[in-house]
Amino acid sequence: MKLGSNPSLLAEVAPSGPERNIKESRIQARNRERILSAATEIFSRYGFRGATLDQIAERAEMSKPNLLYYFSSKEELYLAVLRDILEIWLQPLKELDEKEAPEHEISAYIDQKIEFSRLYPMASRVFANEIAAGAPILKPVLDTYLRDVVKKKARVIRKWIKRGEMADVDPYHLIMMIWAVTQHYADFAVQVDSLLGKNLDEQHFYNQTRKNIKRIIMKGILRN
Amino acid sequence: MKLGSNPSLLAEVAPSGPERNIKESRIQARNRERILSAATEIFSRYGFRGATLDQIAERAEMSKPNLLYYFSSKEELYLAVLRDILEIWLQPLKELDEKEAPEHEISAYIDQKIEFSRLYPMASRVFANEIAAGAPILKPVLDTYLRDVVKKKARVIRKWIKRGEMADVDPYHLIMMIWAVTQHYADFAVQVDSLLGKNLDEQHFYNQTRKNIKRIIMKGILRN
Amino acid sequence: MKLGSNPSLLAEVAPSGPERNIKESRIQARNRERILSAATEIFSRYGFRGATLDQIAERAEMSKPNLLYYFSSKEELYLAVLRDILEIWLQPLKELDEKEAPEHEISAYIDQKIEFSRLYPMASRVFANEIAAGAPILKPVLDTYLRDVVKKKARVIRKWIKRGEMADVDPYHLIMMIWAVTQHYADFAVQVDSLLGKNLDEQHFYNQTRKNIKRIIMKGILRN
Amino acid sequence: MKLGSNPSLLAEVAPSGPERNIKESRIQARNRERILSAATEIFSRYGFRGATLDQIAERAEMSKPNLLYYFSSKEELYLAVLRDILEIWLQPLKELDEKEAPEHEISAYIDQKIEFSRLYPMASRVFANEIAAGAPILKPVLDTYLRDVVKKKARVIRKWIKRGEMADVDPYHLIMMIWAVTQHYADFAVQVDSLLGKNLDEQHFYNQTRKNIKRIIMKGILRN
């Protein structure tokens, strides 16, 4: 799934009409994508206020007024970026299946979260910044959409516990713990680099990371 | 330990002399403290760029030029805030003692980190924002000071492992995992609130949190 | 030659393309010129630090941010003004021709310098202020460009002396003397006014000036 | 004569009273002098607006409020500096004596002006800056005091001309020419340095200068 091309949360007018419009629509789609990608990068580096439309426009190889043709304000652009992120970010959680064994499901979930950190570290940091700043923009979405998704999955975990398939831990805390641990490698990347050195083989690093996280968490939720 | 009064990183002239000087020095100390406290709050809410000296000055009940009389630029103020935070933040880690049992030491460490999240959530968020933004200011400190402190403590953990007192986990990943999990409750407080509801008893909430985190991590590092 | 339209030192994109571009480029050229003219006036009156962008923008009938759209900082604007001045100022010197008689050449040079003082007294004063202040901005240009131009012309004068066509005076001192005397009437205009009264006919005044200066200098360098 | 200690133009309350006051008055005198000297240096480098009281106070090794105790505003301090300069600057002109031969008198005058440039280049530049900036502060003094002194001496020169002791040149232009040429070496020192190189022996340089200037001017005003 590509950032900036998520149709479910980002309202897009369905292009319908003569061929010329279709072509233009392709340009539009490409430009939107380029903008969102550039914005993600710049927002992740400088935060909402720190980022400037100039920087984003330059990264997207586009004039500032043209950028504002696609997203009519800085805030709107920021919101679009956040929505995209949230969707990809929640996708794996939605897939937790109570019919499967918790070991398998939770292990797979951790894998996917780490993969997200590896693939979209900048997106992850935009999200982290927004939340750490008190979610001025995203609060409503957190209070409704996020809350509902998590509530549903907490129920799944509770079922596993009731069935005696895993230890009796608070589902919410477990979920948050997994989030915290897996995102840490994206959000605090500089710090991680400072500690471990930057010259590590990325593939190897993420394997190590995965192994260590799983060793502790999976053992921690085993029924004893 | 109070924010803004840390003498080890923030150079403060020791007030010694006639009474008049002491009094003036007290004004200074009090003002510095008020500024640092106000700055922590504002920076945590809006990030470095998003925060304005106007806001900070108002919060500190002080004119802007007077604020700049104490900290000669926004960046210097920000740096002072970060230094203070880093020091308090690392203190508990420094206390890990290889002569004690790892269960006790790590348990105590987790307690202290959670306590920090509870007492200084805003400070924690300033730090998180800085790191997520790529640590433009703090990078040098991370690469030297932080790196050294952690290296020393990684050695302690490795000794415990060698002595067979705990499971064979990577010390760096363990430390980062504890950081990730304990800070999450400060840094992502809004998100936590959205999920758990805000009307929870703080005391009870942190007890729950502590219990759940420890249950998983302590079990996860048990020698099997 | 008009101030602010000097293409040799002040990079200007050559306008070439469809009519629309030409028109816009004309706006640019016109605005640049207006700004440089206004800046010369204000800088001459208040010096670099004393001048404010507000004043310059108002004189140029333009908003301050728009002014900064053309010259991205006060210093850049100042530099542009100085470069323009230096070029016009040195032009006449470059024309000294060793194949002609020194009387004719030096006489013509004095004429041109006085004319410059008459036409661009403000520009001359900006230059004088910069140099008197230690040339914080212009030093590098003086050390290279100016130095080279003068060195070349000193050689011309030495040739005249060798050929016995004029008295044996130091070329550098002669050139500086001419500068000093001719610029005085622009740079110290207020003082001149105070002494001679302001109600003098400008044409007549400059004729008098020219006559007196030439009488002394030309006689002074005659081979005896 | 020392800069900053000129009692004729700079109003000083005559200290009279008990011994203690006299002592303090000595401190006062010393401080005034130090301030004026520091101010001359800073004003010469940065102009009136460019200079800051902070810089001057630091150079004078004094706190800013204390400096303002002696000169109650920046403008007042600047005026004091200018008055001092003007006095020393005019002194030699006042000594032109019609009873002596013009060659001797004018030659001596040039000597003294060059000496002033050599001894007080910074003072000379403060003056130059003020005049080039339109003499916002000094205009009244120029219009009265300076005007009168020069008028008197112009009469002396006219007498010499009438008596046939020198060529028939305009006295005002002659005086201004001497000013222009002799001050040039102080006011445009950086430019002179750029052209001639800085590593010249100062003594030798000024001898050369004097020689060249006199050769031209003295020859120029000879009766033919």
Place this chain on the structure above:
DNA sequence: TATGAATGAGACTTCATTCAT
């Protein structure tokens, strides 16, 4: 769809000056 030009609202910072002691 695209962009050069323009601007109002502010942000940081400096600085002469005053206050209180």
Place this chain on the structure above:
DNA sequence: TATGAATGAAGTCTCATTCAT
């Protein structure tokens, strides 16, 4: 006489946004 503390006014510069084409 001296100075730490404080501030109002102003200055440079940035930036999201709009205008005109």
